[in-house]
Amino acid sequence: MDKIIVRGGQQLNGNVHVEGAKNAVLPVIAASILASEGRSVINDVPVLADVYTINEVLRNMDAEVEFNNNKVIVDASNDLKTEAPFEYVRKMRASVLVLGPLLARFGHANVAMPGGCAIGSRPIDLHLKGFEAMGAEVHVGNGFVEARVNGRLKGAKIYLDVPSVGATENIMMAATLADGVTTIENAAKEPEIVDLANFLNKMGASVIGAGTETIRINGVETLYGTEHSIIPDRIEAGTFMIAAAITGGNILIENAVSEHLRPLIAKLREMGVTIMEEGNGLRVIGPDALKSTDIKTLPHPGFPTDMQSQMMALMLCAHGTSMITETVFENRFMHVEEFRRMNAKMKIEGRSVIIDGPSELQGAEVAATDLRAAAALILAGLRANGLTRVTELKHLDRGYVNFAGKLASLGADIERVDGNGDVVKPFEINYVAELS
Ligand SMILES: CC(=O)N[C@H]1[C@@H](OP(=O)(O)OP(=O)(O)OC[C@H]2O[C@@H](n3ccc(=O)[nH]c3=O)[C@H](O)[C@@H]2O)O[C@H](CO)[C@@H](O)[C@@H]1O
Numbered sequence: 323m324d325k326i327i328v329r330g331g332q333q334l335n336g337n338v339h340v341e342g343a344k345n346a347v348l349p350v351i352a353a354s355i356l357a358s359e360g361r362s363v364i365n366d367v368p369v370l371a372d373v374y375t376i377n378e379v380l381r382n383m384d385a386e387v388e389f390n391n392n393k394v395i396v397d398a399s400n401d402l403k404t405e406a407p408f409e410y411v412r413k414m415r416a417s418v419l420v421l422g423p424l425l426a427r428f429g430h431a432n433v434a435m436p437g438g439c440a441i442g443s444r445p446i447d448l449h450l451k452g453f454e455a456m457g458a459e460v461h462v463g464n465g466f467v468e469a470r471v472n473g474r475l476k477g478a479k480i481y482l483d484v485p486s487v488g489a490t491e492n493i494m495m496a497a498t499l500a501d502g503v504t505t506i507e508n509a510a511k512e513p514e515i516v517d518l519a520n521f522l523n524k525m526g527a528s529v530i531g532a533g534t535e536t537i538r539i540n541g542v543e544t545l546y547g548t549e550h551s552i553i554p555d556r557i558e559a560g561t562f563m564i565a566a567a568i569t570g571g572n573i574l575i576e577n578a579v580s581e582h583l584r585p586l587i588a589k590l591r592e593m594g595v596t597i598m599e600e601g602n603g604l605r606v607i608g609p610d611a612l613k614s615t616d617i618k619t620l621p622h623p624g625f626p627t628d629m630q631s632q633m634m635a636l637m638l639c640a641h642g643t644s645m646i647t648e649t650v651f652e653n654r655f656m657h658v659e660e661f662r663r664m665n666a667k668m669k670i671e672g673r674s675v676i677i678d679g680p681s682e683l684q685g686a687e688v689a690a691t692d693l694r695a696a697a698a699l700i701l702a703g704l705r706a707n708g709l710t711r712v713t714e715l716k717h718l719d720r721g722y723v724n725f726a727g728k729l730a731s732l733g734a735d736i737e738r739v740d741g742n743g744d745v746v747k748p749f750e751i752n753y754v755a756e757l758s
C-alpha cells in the first residue's frame with residue numbers, strides 16, 4: 323500500500339495547474355448515455371480513480387468509452403444494458419447518476435443501492451421521489467433500486483426538501499427526455515450543476531435556470547452526442563490555496579475560477595491571506611501569522627463541505643479560537659482523531675468542532691478517512707515538525723491528480739512510496755488498482 327511521506331517546514335512557491343472538476347465530469351459522463359445518436363467528446367477530464375470507475379460503469383452497459391490524453395469519448399448509440407452492479411456503486415456512490423439517464427432513455431434502470439460512507443448515511447430518497455413524480459415505478463429491494471416507466475417519463479413539478487446536488491443532477495438528466503416541462507424547486511446551485519446543464523443543452527436539451535434555485539427543463543425526444551470541456555475543479559484549487567496559506571508561501575493557481583471560490587476567498591482573507599486575480603488564475607500569499615475564524619458548511623454558495631477538512635488543517639495553525647460547524651453531512655469529522663495524532667488541540671461539540679489555535683503540529687503516521695481528509699492531513703504535514711506519513715491513499719486518488727508531485731514541484735519535501743519503500747512516480751500511480 324502506498325504512503326505519502328512529508329517533512330514539514332518548507333514554504334511553497336510557484337505555479338500549479340488545476341484539473342477539470344471531478345464532481346462535474348462524473349455527471350457529464352453519466353449524461354452522455356442520453357445520446358442515442360453521435361459520440362460525446364469530453365475534454366479536460368482529470369485522470370482520477372472515479373473517472374475510471376464511471377467509465378467502467380458505462381462499458382459494463384455496452385457503451386463504447388475511450389479515455390486518453392484527458393479526453394473521454396463515449397458512443398452510447400447502441401441499446402444499452404440498463405444495469406449498474408454493486409461492485410461499481412460500492413467503489414463510487416456517484417455511479418447512481420446513471421439512474422436518471424437510463425430511465426429516461428430506455429424506460430428502465432436497475433442500479434445497486436449505495437450504502438452510507440465515511441461522511442454520513444447519504445440516502446437517495448430525493449432522487450427516487452423525483453422519478454416517481456415523473457411517473458416511474460420505483461422498487462427498492464435486495465440491495466437494488468429498480469425504476470421503470472411505460473413510455474416516456476412525464477414532466478412534473480418537483481420540490482427538493484434539501485438542495486441535493488446528486489438529486490438535482492439525476493432529475494435534471496431524466497427530465498431532458500420527458501414528455502412536457504419539469505420544474506425543480508429548491509435545486510442545488512453548485513457550479514457543477516451549471517456545467518452539466520450546459521452539456522445537456524449542447525446535446526439538444528432545453529434546461530433553463532441552472533445555477534438558481536428553480537430549474538426548468540422542457541423535455542425533447544432525442545439527444546445527440548456533443549463536445550464539451552469540463553470546468554476547473556474548485557475543490558482542488560481551494561486545496562492549493564490552503565497549501566499557500568498554511569506554509570506562508572506564494573502560489574499562482576492557474577485556472578482557478580474566483581466566482582466558484584467566493585466563500586473560501588472571503589474566509590481566507592479574514593484569516594489574513596492575500597488573494598489576487600492574476601491572468602486566468604488566483605495568486606495566494608500566506609501571512610506570517612494566521613488569524614482565527616469560524617465557518618459553517620452549507621450548500622452553494624455557502625462554504626463547501628468538501629473544503630471543511632482542509633480548512634480545519636489551516637485553522638489549527640491560526641492564532642485564537644476557530645469554530646467549524648458541519649451542516650451538510652452528519653458525520654464528516656472522522657479526520658479529527660487523525661489530526662489529534664498530530665498533536666492538534668480541538669474538541670467536538672455536536673455538529674461543531676472548536677479549535678484552540680495554534681497547535682504545535684507534530685509529524686505522525688495518520689490514515690486518510692475520505693478523499694478531502696487525505697488532502698487535509700498532507701496539508702497539516704507541510705506545517706508539522708518532523709515526518710508525517712499518510713496512508714489509505716485510495717481516497718486521495720479518487721479526487722486529486724498527482725497531489726504529491728504537484729506539491730513537490732512547489733517546493734514541498736514530499737514523496738509517495740510503495741509498500742517496499744520505493745518511490746512511486748506520478749505515471750506509476752495505478753488509479754484503477756487502488757480501487758480494487
Ligand atoms: C460526486 C459529487 O458531486 N459529490 C458531491 C455531492 O455529493 P451528493 O450529491 O451525494 O450530495 P448531496 O448534495 O446529495 O447531499 C447533501 C445532503 O443531502 C442529503 N440527501 C441527499 C440526497 C437525498 O436523496 N436525500 C438526502 O437526504 C445527504 O444525506 C446530505 O446530507 O455534493 C456534496 C455536497 O456538496 C459534495 O460533498 C460531494 O462531493
Ligand SMILES: C=C(OP(=O)(O)O)C(=O)O
Nearest residue numbers: 345415416628693694721
Ligand atoms: C465527498 C466527495 O465525493 P463523493 O460524493 O463522490 O463521495 C468529495 O468530493 O469530497
